[in-house]
Amino acid sequence: MLRSAVILVRRDVRLAFRQGMDSLMAVAFFVLAVVLFPFGVGPEPNILARIAAGIIWVSALLASMLSLERLFQADYEDGSLELLVLQPIPLEVLVATKVFAHWLTSGLPLVVVAPLLALILNMAPEGFWALMAALAFGTPSLSLIGAVGAALVLGSRRGGVLLSLLILPLYIPVLIFGVAAVDAAAEGFAAKPHLMMMAGILLASLVLAPWASAAALRQALE
Amino acid sequence: MQYFANPTRFMKLTQRLGPLFAAATVLLFGLGVYFALFFSPADYQQGESVRIMYVHVPAAWMALFCYISMVIAAAVGLIWKHPVADLAAKATAPVGAAFTFLALVTGSLWGKPMWGTWWVWDARLTSVLVLFFLYLGYIALNSAFDDPTRGARASAILALVGAVNLPIIKFSVDWWNTLHQPSSVVRLDGPAIHPSMLWPLLLMAGAFTCYYMWVLCLRVRSEIIAHKVRALRLRQAHGWE
Structure with missing residues (x-):
């Protein structure tokens, strides 16, 4: 089972790098979206420092949602999803594996780029490690929760817009605690309680989301 | 429960139940509004605007109850591939969304004189x-497929996932320090609200519940009839008549 999982991760990562440069596009979107804000709210360093955490988190959220639609869609269209479902490994494990590959190609790059963006938004340096830790806990949760939506909209009309309507409300808790952790650290308070909440959200979604997305995939392929 | 899986039996039952709920709605709503406006005292702090409560609180209860x-x-x-249950879930969503919207709007109207603001970003x-967005997502997903059974299944899974939000709503006033006041009716040591205010509140809650049941009967019946019409049309189109 572990071997199949490793093979699947390798396949998905390779596919992501070879076709369309998915992860690069997500990162480019993330950077561009963040860069828009100084023009929108004005370039005063104090204001930017105050809202930096929120800007980065909202942009990361939208960027990770951008690539979600492709999580199952391509495999669904060319039929390889049906072959994957027929494999002798549980569908829940398969979903978790695909989500992990998705996170590697679209979540992890965001974590890496985030400190750079925090720098140009004039965020207090104390907040940097909290931002990376919060994103490291938060982006896998986003991928996991998003997988449920991606599986649900398979084969529907206007899947992309529908996906954002379904998923964005469920992203709100991650956003709240993610921003709270960074703000606390930047202002010299403890970020640990918020980070532990985020770890809790990650664990809960790690248990529940593969199960729900597997159910959604089963009914999509019926 | 399997007894009501039969749409014909369900139609027969709701034919009688629907008007009953309609009558109960009108009666309870009339009594509730009368008590709320004329027989309950104005609050010593909030004045007359406390009467918004008689719409706001039942609407918020119904928003949760419908979900x-x-x-x-x-x-x-x-689980049981129960056709009437799918229709009931589908018929509940717009009613629940309307109650949630009503709770949000009345809460906002109440918040302006009491808190001095239309909206605060607190947990409740x-x-x-x-919850409102979950209802909208459910409705959108339900109608997004060409095959209605696929829409019913997919949106059912979404509804189950969204149930995570219910305990958060219920306990948000206890877990976090919020501007919204904690519950004063449902408490272990009895309601902390005077009977003169509790009675109109309960009457309105009863009226809202009966209204929901009434609309649910109507909507599920019309869905079943629409299915029959579609089946008949298909038969005609295929020339089986």
């Missing part, structure tokens, strides 16, 4: 707003 019913119906439809208000 719980929707989740149960969706689960039954998903935010989680109810999320």
